[in-house]
Amino acid sequence: VLYQGARLAQPGEFSKRAFLNGKMDLTQAEAVMDLITAQNAFSLANSEKQLNGFFRDQIRHLRDQILLQTAHIEAALDDPENEDLSYNNMEMSAELNHMLSRINSMIESYSEGLIRKEGIKTVILGKPNTGKSTLLNLLAKEEKAIVTDLPGTTRDVVEESVKVGDLTLRLMDTAGIRETDNVVEKIGVTKALKESEDAELILLLFDLTQKPDDESVRLVHLVKTHHVIILLNKSDLSSDLDCYQSFIAQAYTCEDAQLSSLPENQRERALSLPPIIPCSFLQGKGVQQLERTIASLFLHNELIPKQEFYLTSVRHRDALKRTKESLILVKEGLLSKVSEEFLTVDLMNAYSSLGEIIGEEVGDDLVDEIFSKFCMGK
CATH class of the missing domain: 3.40.50.300 (P-loop containing nucleotide triphosphate hydrolases)
Structure with a gap:
């Protein structure tokens, strides 16, 4: 078979093909390996949620909110007579606080998630x-x-x-x-x-x-x-x-x-x-x-509700930290009344950082590195 032109499967071959063909996002592909290597019930359940798209959906929702805020700014710039930018800024500040709260919660879950996993x-x-x-x-x-x-x-x-x-x-x-x-x-x-x-x-x-x-x-x-x-x-x-x-x-x-x-x-x-x-x-x-x-x-106090999902990947955590930094710059820009064009730059930086998590904005080298850690085939 090899003589006829076939080749041996590479590590992560089938998960990588599923990702490249749009059958799953990068977090779901990573969850495949986490499921295989799970050492306890927590790792199994957490990885299964990630494989089913729970984490992906959270990231996509955040990206949608960022696009919405960017659209508000661009609409106000294009039509200043009919769009109240100051009102939009008040709404945007509230939405930024909501997004930052959710991102902080995910970042803070990392240390406990890693302890529970490894x-x-x-x-x-x-x-x-x-x-x-x-x-x-x-x-x-x-x-x-x-x-x-x-x-x-x-x-x-x-x-x-x-x-x-x-x-x-x-x-x-x-x-x-x-x-x-x-x-x-x-x-x-x-x-x-x-x-x-x-x-x-x-x-x-x-x-x-x-x-x-x-x-x-x-x-x-x-x-x-x-x-x-x-x-x-x-x-x-x-x-x-x-x-x-x-x-x-x-x-x-x-x-x-x-x-x-x-x-x-x-x-x-x-x-x-x-x-x-x-x-x-x-x-x-x-x-x-x-x-x-x-x-x-x-572990957190048992009286405190447990997280629905725990972050366990340093790649995901670091991307969320970059997202947080960009959104904080947007908040500071709103307070100091910087030009709206600068706000859109920081919003799109946050959007890109979130895209790295699910694989929509990620380089080939990183994709190769991620899948090289998989078992043969898979």
């Missing part, structure tokens, strides 16, 4: 024998990591995706943090610290049967700029919570000279006491409270 990189950190591997097995509901009474059993990073309520955690069990002369264990400690650098959540474990020491202090200072939940394990064997709670409180209220150079959100985290949960992993105590705490850190 999961939260979660590193379990602590000294040896604090229960890190036991916690991984408990959350995974199966034996994923070896558990022994010997310190230093875990030498490498053990990764597992686990469901916690509506969220997926990309959970990483790591080597116990301590000074060691063992070359292999030292490599494991280095890996653990490296994984914690870009973690979205750190579960910091302490053993209540052991007093805090210099290593405990180092661990707290190491993680205090991250989202952290502190777990005080073995509460069934010790009731000495006050010692650890006062130690942690002191570590977080003690301002470090280096904090002044950090971004504001990291500085606030470093000075705000994190959630502290007494638990017993062997008895399963504290796990439900841990799950609720994770949800409260990463």
Whole structure:
């Protein structure tokens, strides 16, 4: 067949042909790949909405509104005697506010949408024998990591995706943090610290049967700029919570000279006491409270209605940000009474940015790049 002139299908071949032939827009084509790679019920449902045109329809509605406002301006310029431009400007300002509100809502849904889609990189950190591997097995509901009474059993990073309520955690069990002369264990400690650098959540474990020491202090200072939940394990064997709670409180209220150079959100985290949960992993105590705490850190209040659709593509988010910037320029132009011709330029820039999302104004190079990430064929 190939000898007769046929060729092998390229990645995304059939979705790309459907897009180029007008059978689906670019967001629907992207949803095909999202459906194939969906790892949880949220990703599946969100991608299905996108495939069915929910997001496309929202973008088209915004583009229609922009064209309508552009038409009002051009009509007033062509026939100033019969078209009241000042009245149109009042209407336009109200419509711009409505469009910006909708765009802001979509942009703000991105961070939560990405968390729901891809999961939260979660590193379990602590000294040896604090229960890190036991916690991984408990959350995974199966034996994923070896558990022994010997310190230093875990030498490498053990990764597992686990469901916690509506969220997926990309959970990483790591080597116990301590000074060691063992070359292999030292490599494991280095890996653990490296994984914690870009973690979205750190579960910091302490053993209540052991007093805090210099290593405990180092661990707290190491993680205090991250989202952290502190777990005080073995509460069934010790009731000495006050010692650890006062130690942690002191570590977080003690301002470090280096904090002044950090971004504001990291500085606030470093000075705000994190959630502290007494638990017993062997008895399963504290796990439900841990799950609720994770949800409260990463998801909106359950009393707030959930979004109909969550943005999960950085391409879509960036295009919406450019749209927002252009519409803000239009608003500012209305207030400062700039020439109406300049308003139409910014309106059409917003229109073009929205067109990039659905593929009506997008270059061949970007189309090729998008479909090159698809599975073979598809």
